[in-house]
Amino acid sequence: MKTLVLVSHPQLADSTSQQFLKASLPVKNVTWEHLESQGTFDVAREQSQLRQADRIILQFPLYWYAAPAGLKQWEDSVLTRTFVYGDHRFPLTDKELGIVVTTGMPEKAFQRGGAEGLTLDAALAPLAAVAERAHMRWLPTFPIYQFSYLEEPEKLQLVVDYQRYLTQEQPDGLEQRQAWFAHRLPAMIDQLPPEQQATGRLIQAEFEQQKDDIEALADTLAMIKEQEDD
Amino acid sequence: MTEQAEWLHTQIKTLASQQAQFTDRAFWVALDKLIAEQDRRHDQLQGEVDGRTWRPDRW
Structure with missing residues (x-):
């Protein structure tokens, strides 16, 4: 799967959350691009990148319940009517659109009666409408609330949750999570120092065994349920 | 947590703490x-299998 990450942030170098996310990017199959550093957009190049991606991620801080102006400029230049739907070819059909949004306010603020008074889904409705018009699949949003208040365990979790949001199959169920880790484990073990590799392989074996056991149990259960229906 | 699960948890925790790179950890x-x-999930599935298999009406 190829993922395209489009970041909109007017002061990227000063943003600790954006620098953190950049350092967390998976090494393979991800293209990262900062919109504001482009000046004018090479529309043909941007559209070609969109065509090649399977999952497109729009990543930005929430400014006044919307993305920064840079993303809107990109939309207005690159997402031309002809490209998105005008010629009835719909080149973005079935591509997934995900939103990574950072906020200065906590999660509880984004609800009716909360300090912000609206949900993130409501604030992001115009982007969801674009996705629908383009026949794309809208992914559940990936919000990062108050990054600067996160402690180390939360930041560790964020690294992998973010990587999974960029590259893991949807929906985000146990089966998909297991597959994502199983796929990465061999390379992670290979890069361990030699004295740690045996432990790595042992953990992998236990993990794979548990994965197989769960599958077998799920099969048994399906069989029992089938018989109960008879 | 079973003894084996606890042992595995300790192994992973130790391995994680030995990683220099934040993303590896x-x-x-x-x-x-x-x-x-x-x-x-394993416990829940096992419990459901046991529960559904225990059918006193078929004794």
Whole structure:
């Protein structure tokens, strides 16, 4: 799967959350691009990148319940009517659109009666409408609330949750999570120092065994349920 | 937590703490959490299989 990450942030170098996310990017199959550093957009190049991606991620801080102006400029230049739907070819059909949004306010603020008074889904409705018009699949949003208040365990979790949001199959169920880790484990073990590799392989074996056991149990259960229906 | 699960958790925790790169540490810590989730799911499925198999009406 190829993922395209489009970041909109007017002061990227000063943003600790954006620098953190950049350092967390998976090494393979991800293209990262900062919109504001482009000046004018090479529309043909941007559209070609969109065509090649399977999952497109729009990543930005929430400014006044919307993305920064840079993303809107990109939309207005690159997402031309002809490209998105005008010629009835719909080149973005079935591509997934995900939103990574950072906020200065906590999660509880984004609800009716909360300090912000609206949900993130409501604030992001115009982007969801674009996705629908383009026949794309809208992914559940990936919000990062108050990054600067996160402690180390939360930041560790964020690294992998973010990587999974960029590259893991949807929906985000146990089966998909297991597959994502199983796929990465061999390379992670290979890069361990030699004295740690045996432990790595042992953990992998236990993990794979548990994965197989769960599958077998799920099969048994399906069989029992089938018989109960008879 | 079973004895084996506890042992595995300790192995992963130790391995994670030995990683110099933050992103590498994150991988092993997240795997530890996933394995805990596997344990829970395993118990739940096993419980459901046992429950559905226990049919006194068919004794």
